[in-house]
Amino acid sequence: KAGVTQTPRYLIKTRGQQVTLSCSPISGHRSVSWYQQTPGQGLQFLFEYFSETQRNKGNFPGRFSGRQFSNSRSEMNVSTLELGDSALYLCASSLEGPPGSYEQYFGPGTRLTVT
Amino acid sequence: GENVEQHPSTLSVQEGDSAVIKCTYSDSASNYFPWYKQELGKGPQLIIDIRSNVGEKKDQRIAVTLNKTAKHFSLHITETQPEDSAVYFCAASPNSANAGGTSYGKLTFGQGTILTVHP
Numbered sequence: 001k002a003g004v005t006q007t008p009r010y011l012i013k014t015r016g017q018q019v020t021l022s023c024s025p026i027s028g029h030r031s032v033s034w035y036q037q038t039p040g041q042g043l044q045f046l047f048e049y050f051s052e053t054q055r056n057k058g059n060f061p062g063r064f065s066g067r068q069f070s071n072s073r074s075e076m077n078v079s080t081l082e083l084g085d086s087a088l089y090l091c092a093s094s095l096e097g098p099p100g101s102y103e104q105y106f107g108p109g110t111r112l113t114v115t
Numbered sequence: 116g117e118n119v120e121q122h123p124s125t126l127s128v129q130e131g132d133s134a135v136i137k138c139t140y141s142d143s144a145s146n147y148f149p150w151y152k153q154e155l156g157k158g159p160q161l162i163i164d165i166r167s168n169v170g171e172k173k174d175q176r177i178a179v180t181l182n183k184t185a186k187h188f189s190l191h192i193t194e195t196q197p198e199d200s201a202v203y204f205c206a207a208s209p210n211s212a213n214a215g216g217t218s219y220g221k222l223t224f225g226q227g228t229i230l231t232v233h234p
Contacts, residue, residue, distance in 0.1 A: 004158075031219075031220055032220075033220035033221070033222075035222075042224055042225075042226050042227060043159075043204065043206075043222075043224040044224075045220070045221045045222065045223070047220075048219045048220025048221065049220075050219065050220070055219040055220065056219040056220055056221055058221070090158055090159070092220075092222075094220065102147045102149070102164070102166075102208060103149070103161060103164065104149070104161070104220070104222060105161060106151070106158035106159045106160070106161075107158050108156075108157055108158045109157075109158050
């Protein structure tokens with residue numbers, strides 16, 4: 001079974017621009033979570049989607065948004081990029097089902113550099 | 116919200132020795148505790164996890180113990196090998212069925228431990 005895939009793997013953007021990152025979960029997984037990883041703050045939760053609905057959101061500004069499609073693929077968008085948005089953005093997928101499956105499997109990440 | 120503390124931040128061992136990494140958490144509602152290994156240029160890889168209804172779980176050279184009363188859990192790696200060198204993260208999460216909207220998909224991570232195994 002193929003793992004979580006993320007595209008693109010590397011991205012360089014300029015301050016003020018916007019960016020869209022894509023994530024394809026493991027086949028059959030319906031929950032997708034996004035995390036930001038930086039050396040200073042570590043791994044921080046951005047948001048989670050399930051069946052095209054955002055069920056949870058972390059403490060990030062509104063410039064960070066996401067969506068999920070009917071095939072469970074997800075995208076996240078960052079508008080008006082700031083230098084501090086430079087990070088590794090990780091997507092994780094999970095198989096949701098009663099009584100609740102918790103295992104999250106991560107993709108390789110997208111390395112975003114803002115100049 | 117949940118807060119996870121992880122120690123040590125770096126750990127250096129000789130091949131064949133054991134390595135132990137410890138984490139504490141703050142939210143008594145947390146009941147799922149995974150451990151991830153992250154190698155350079157890769158995403159975190161789930162290596163073992165434990166739920167609050169068990170105190171210990173083993174998988175070959177890796178074991179995890181959980182003390183719910185003290186709110187701490189530990190990763191034990193025996194007979195370490197150079198390929199075990201990586202950054203290890205602990206995490207905690209409440210049961211989404213009980214905690215509802217504040218917990219879905221959210222893992223709270225420790226700050227990571229850089230493990231180096233010397234040949």
